[in-house]
Amino acid sequence: MKKLFRKKPIDDLLLKSGNIQLPKTIGPFDLILLGVGAIVGTGIFILPGTVSALHAGPGIVFSFAIAAAVCALAALCYSEFASTVPVAGSAYSYSYIVFGEIIAWLVGWALLLEYGLATAAVATGWSGYFISLLEGLNIHLPVALTGAFSPEKGMYINLPAICIIFAIGALLTLGMKESTRFNALLVAIKIGVILLFIVVGVFYVKPDNWAPFLPFGMSGVFTGAALVFFAYLGFDAVSSAAAEVKNPQRNMPIGIIGSLIICTLLYVIVSLVLTGIVPYKNLNVADPVSFAMEVVHQEWAAGIISLGAVIGMMTVILVMMYGGTRLLMAFARDGLMPKMLAQLSPKRKTPVKNTWLFTVVISFFAGFVPLDMLAELVNMGTMVAFIFVSAGILYLRKNKDLPENRFKVPFYPVLPIISFVLCIFLITQLSMHTWIACGLWFIIGIVIYLVYGKRHSSLN
Incomplete structure (x- = not known):
């Protein structure tokens, strides 16, 4: 039993990661763009419509604010860990230090669920927008190639979703410097499209559409908050970049918290404009932002926004896949998965083998499995990680040997405790089928750990 809860010393973790040198090429601005690239995607182009129509109405702005508050508290905790232990692996590595091996494995396993299924879900959403764009250009793909396996609908494979995942996977193998440049370009385009919607849409807002506001x-607002949590996925993936960040003690908190603030402002403003243009009952559509522009007969803007959604979702796929590959690398570094997954390409200095493995597995889910209700599953994985990171700060502070120049969560221990409680509250808002599905996922994880990870752990 002692083996299950053995902890990895911080110095040992930093030393081990030193044997696998990832180039430090990422600055604070790159980190903020990585965060915005990961966060602003499906959450802003799809969720404001469906969640307001079915759960929160115009009060979705409060749902976004509540979810943002929970994320902000968790972000402060992530920032302290990331500046103290600047290594790959995010919440998994942090849990290894304070809770022990089995808890770390389960947190990492939950994160793998988040990164993997979020990538597959966003790729499926991207495919829908991409197919619509092609049809607007009078290009029609065979129906059999446009959706997950569903013979009664005549669909057998979602080819566009598979193609975009392989394209992003190939980009990630080139190196983080090239990936951040590509991400920065797409984020600039995406933000421009969102600002276009706000500037055009604000002239068509009718305050009567905000009544009743709740x-x-x-x-409904709290249920909405548990669902729009999906919209903030990605800021935690930024912490996966810690090993490749210049001056992580200063830059990690700037990147994590800065991206969260920018995205919250965008979400709230877009939701207000959207529900002001179209009555919330009419927003349960696949592309609510474009739909709102069509309602006010601004088809030119709707077309540009559809293109922006395609571009925006590509950055989400990029950062989520990046987080997943660095997590696999951390597993392999610690012996809990085969060592080959931690090997770097001599030329590119990137984990090419694990990137292609992650790409192939996720492309299967995106191509063949219907992903209608994945938002809740992904949220569960994220909140499990948040719970342990928040609680972990209480244990981290007990270590008096840590450097004093690191970022520290203010108002300790009040804010970490509040973050812990709020994450547990939101997780109780998820449905029973989500709990059952996640339970099965964790059972699979425990079996893999007992059969392979425990025997091959580097702590043996």
């Missing part, structure tokens, strides 16, 4: 009451 048609489903505060319970």
Whole structure:
């Protein structure tokens, strides 16, 4: 039993990661763009419509604010860990230090669920927008190649979703410097498209559409907060870049918290404009932002926004895949998965083998599996990680040998405790089928750990 809870010393973790040298090429501005690239995607182009129509009404702005508050508290905790232990692996590596091996493995396993299924879900959404764009250009793909396996609908494989995942996987193998440049370009285009919607849409807002502001009451707002949590996925993936960041003690908090602030402002403003243009009951559509522009007969803007959605989702896929590959690398570094997954390409200095493995597995889910209700599953994986990171700060502070120049969560221990409680509250808002599905996922993870990870751990 002692073996299950053995902890990895911080110095040992830093020393081990030193044997696998990733080039330090990422600055604070790159980190903020990585965060915005990961966060602003499906959350802003799809969720404001469906969640407001079914759960929160115009009060979705409060849902976004509540989810952002929970994320902000978790972000402060992530920032302290990332500046103290600047290594790959995110919450998995942090849990290894304070809780022990089995808890770290389960947190990492939950994160793998988040990164993998979020990538597959966003790729599927990207495919829908991409197919619509092609049809606008009078290019029609065979129906059999446009959706997950569903013979009754005549669909057998979602080819565009598979292609975009392989394209992003190939980009990641080239190196982080090239990937951040590509991400910066796409983020600039994406933000421009969102600002276009706000500037054009604000002239068509009718305040009457905001009444009643809370048609489903505060319970609807809280349910909405648990669902729009999906919209903030990605800031935690930024912490996966810690090993490749210049001056992580200063730059990690700037990147994590800065990206969260920018995205929250965009979400709230877009939601207000959207529900002001179109009555919330009419927003349960696949492309609510473009739909709102069509309602006010601004088809030119709707077309540009559809293109922006395609571009925006590509950056989400990029950062989520990046987080997943660095997590696999951390598993392999510690012996919990085969060592080949931690090997770097001599030329590119990137984990090419694990990148292609992650790409192939995720492309299968995106291509063949229907992903209608994945937002809740992904949220569960994220909140499990947040819970342990928040609680972990209480243990981290007990270590008096840590450097004093690191970032520290203010108002300790109040804020970490509040973050811990709020994450547990939001996780209780998820449905029973989500709990069952995640339970099965964790059972699979425990079996893999007992059969392989425990025997091959570098702590043996």
